[in-house]
Amino acid sequence: MSNPTVDVPRTVSAGGAGRFLIWASIVLLCAWVLVPIYLLMVNALSSPAQVSGFPKSGLPGFDFASLQFFAGFAGVAKALWNSILVAVLTMALSIGIGAPAGYALSRFDFPGKEVFRMLVVMTRAFPLPLLALPLAVMFIRTGLDDTALGLALVHTVLAIPFAVLITFSLFSGIPLELEEAAWTLGCNRWQAFQRVVLPLVLPGIAASAVFAFTISWNEVFAAAVLTIENRTLPAFLIQNLNVSPLHLKFAGGAAMVIPALIFIFAVRKYLFAMWGIANR
Amino acid sequence: MAEIVIKNVAKRFGSFTALHSIDLTIADQEFMVLLGASGCGKTTLLRIIAGLETPSQGEVWIGGRRVDHLPPRERGIAMVFQNYAVFPHLTVFENIAFGLRMKKLPQAEVDARVNRTAELMHIEQLLRRYSGQLSGGQRQRVAVARALAMEPDVILMDEPLSNLDALLRLEMRAELKGVLANSKTTTIYVTHDQVEAMSLADRISVMNGGKIVQAASPVEVYRNPAARFVGSFIGNPPMNFLPANRSAAGQWSVAGLDVPGPAAGDALEFAIRPEDLTVAAEGFAATARVVEPLGAHTLVTAEVGGQMFRAVLDSDLKVSPGDELRLSPKADRIRWFNRETGLAAG
Numbered sequence: 001m002s003n004p005t006v007d008v009p010r011t012v013s014a015g016g017a018g019r020f021l022i023w024a025s026i027v028l029l030c031a032w033v034l035v036p037i038y039l040l041m042v043n044a045l046s047s048p049a050q051v052s053g054f055p056k057s058g059l060p061g062f063d064f065a066s067l068q069f070f071a072g073f074a075g076v077a078k079a080l081w082n083s084i085l086v087a088v089l090t091m092a093l094s095i096g097i098g099a100p101a102g103y104a105l106s107r108f109d110f111p112g113k114e115v116f117r118m119l120v121v122m123t124r125a126f127p128l129p130l131l132a133l134p135l136a137v138m139f140i141r142t143g144l145d146d147t148a149l150g151l152a153l154v155h156t157v158l159a160i161p162f163a164v165l166i167t168f169s170l171f172s173g174i175p176l177e178l179e180e181a182a183w184t185l186g187c188n189r190w191q192a193f194q195r196v197v198l199p200l201v202l203p204g205i206a207a208s209a210v211f212a213f214t215i216s217w218n219e220v221f222a223a224a225v226l227t228i229e230n231r232t233l234p235a236f237l238i239q240n241l242n243v244s245p246l247h248l249k250f251a252g253g254a255a256m257v258i259p260a261l262i263f264i265f266a267v268r269k270y271l272f273a274m275w276g277i278a279n280r
Numbered sequence: 281m282a283e284i285v286i287k288n289v290a291k292r293f294g295s296f297t298a299l300h301s302i303d304l305t306i307a308d309q310e311f312m313v314l315l316g317a318s319g320c321g322k323t324t325l326l327r328i329i330a331g332l333e334t335p336s337q338g339e340v341w342i343g344g345r346r347v348d349h350l351p352p353r354e355r356g357i358a359m360v361f362q363n364y365a366v367f368p369h370l371t372v373f374e375n376i377a378f379g380l381r382m383k384k385l386p387q388a389e390v391d392a393r394v395n396r397t398a399e400l401m402h403i404e405q406l407l408r409r410y411s412g413q414l415s416g417g418q419r420q421r422v423a424v425a426r427a428l429a430m431e432p433d434v435i436l437m438d439e440p441l442s443n444l445d446a447l448l449r450l451e452m453r454a455e456l457k458g459v460l461a462n463s464k465t466t467t468i469y470v471t472h473d474q475v476e477a478m479s480l481a482d483r484i485s486v487m488n489g490g491k492i493v494q495a496a497s498p499v500e501v502y503r504n505p506a507a508r509f510v511g512s513f514i515g516n517p518p519m520n521f522l523p524a525n526r527s528a529a530g531q532w533s534v535a536g537l538d539v540p541g542p543a544a545g546d547a548l549e550f551a552i553r554p555e556d557l558t559v560a561a562e563g564f565a566a567t568a569r570v571v572e573p574l575g576a577h578t579l580v581t582a583e584v585g586g587q588m589f590r591a592v593l594d595s596d597l598k599v600s601p602g603d604e605l606r607l608s609p610k611a612d613r614i615r616w617f618n619r620e621t622g623l624a625a626g
Binding site (some may be wrong): 175177178180181182183184185186187188191195196199200 | 330331332351352353357358359361362363365367368369378379382383426430436
């Protein structure tokens with residue numbers, strides 16, 4: 001995610017000590033992120049004997065036995081399917097709700113606009129463990145417990161702040177003049193949105209959707225509490241890998257991390273945009 | 281046929297009044313320029329005519345039809361925006377065709393109109409490009425072509441040249457004037473650039489503080505300002521003003537000089553354009569402060585009666601800072617303003 005070869009701030013290049021500090025920090029931060037991923041990959045691609053053996057070579061053995069065994073493990077396929085189902089639902093819900101909110105924030109002035117922007121982020125301030133029990137009780141009463149939709153609702157709550165903020169910055173990046181020009185050229189509000197705004201924001205909306213997907217994909221706490229039979233992959237792994245051999249844990253970990261990494265990498269430009277950092 | 285009539289239009293944003301009860305009639309095929317400093321309400325007025333802004337009160341009529349309750353698309357207008365507003369996801373061809381496609385014109389008609397207007401604006405070689413591959417001047421041409429292709433009754437332009445380089449602006453100005461004169465549309469053009477206004481307009485509406493101060497032909501606005509503001513806003517350098525006190529019936533004392541003037545009033549201001557002053561034996565006692573030879577003429581900034589006074593003089597004349605001059609105003613070019621109201625007097 002962070003890349004050591006780019007973006008060294010030139011203004012701080014004054015002293016040798018300053019340079020050293022910058023590079024040390026860069027290396028440290030990269031190691032922080034990359035070393036666990038590297039170890040995970042190495043071990044996932046090694047044979048069970050290599051994983052538990054000592055000394056270690058530090059290089060992958062390119063043995064797919066662990067991954068193969070993991071893929072054939074009872075329940076993995078179903079958990080994977082549940083994960084995808086919940087993540088797709090989360091994606092649809094959070095864009096369906098978040099994108100109109102982002103559009104409204106960027107285009108209209110209404111009382112409480114700033115408060116709303118704050119509150120939307122505030123939803124992330126509630127610790128999920130605190131909410132999990134009352135939620136579980138409520139879900140059982142309404143029959144939403146152990147369903148993909150129920151879990152997707154919780155994940156949507158987690159993903160919406162990001163959906164709103166990303167789409168807000170996307171819509172704000174489209175000059176109102178473009179919409180106005182479309183209005184004067186014969187469009188009503190909806191047609192102007194459809195013909196001018198939508199084509200321009202679509203890549204960003206897709207990125208925002210992928211991000212919501214990733215949030216749901218990675219979420220484990222609510223998934224573990226709110227599902228029993230229909231576990232998602234993270235909840236399934238938490239439950240089963242606890243008691244599994246080491247090489248299986250690594251294989252499971254790799255199966256979780258790699259899709260998330262690929263997704264985040266694909267949409268990184270738009271995640272920066274969320275914080276107003278130009279990255280074009 | 282599209283005469284535009286604006287009746288008693290006002291716009292308030294909260295407690296701020298952007299427009300005070302505007303009345304204005306723009307004749308069919310007239311080129312009207314709304315001229316004023318930023319914040320004078322000229323863009324707001326244009327946007328109300330376009331339907332992008334709702335007036336707080338009043339009526340807008342286009343071609344005998346009341347339109348102030350209609351959305352922009354039903355007003356028979358086309359607009360050119362300050363930042364061009366060329367759609368970045370469409371080619372130049374599709375940009376120009378955008379409005380025609382909304383009208384659901386047959387493809388042959390769309391092709392014909394796009395090619396005709398593209399030729400008119402000299403962008404026929406750019407039709408396959410996207411806006412990102414165009415220069416500012418080319419984008420401006422696309423925006424104008426897109427408006428012209430609609431063959432609207434009314435074209436509204438909001439400072440269309442203000443983002444162009446000086447040289448390009450000059451070129452586009454001349455071109456716009458030619459193209460719009462042939463298109464037989466009524467044009468309303470907003471600008472803060474007085475040279476642009478003078479060169480393009482059939483009539484100029486000078487705006488200040490949300491009011492139209494004067495609406496008249498460019499020469500009329502220049503020669504006979506209806507208010508002190510107009511004289512001080514238009515012309516480079518602007519008009520000179522000196523306080524005048526009545527010395528006898530129809531005689532006014534201006535900086536020690538007796539000048540014949542209006543019979544009525546008692547607190548007036550004397551006004552003269554810098555180019556209407558000549559060096560003579562009789563005139564205002566002036567001390568030259570700054571001398572700027574500009575080739576065709578020499579701009580002298582002098583002091584008269586303790587006030588700054590500019591004169592555009594013949595460049596053959598030898599003047600140096602500190603010299604004492606006598607500046608004589610051309611009698612038929614003298615204008616008088618009421619010192620309280622700022623309106624033309626006499």
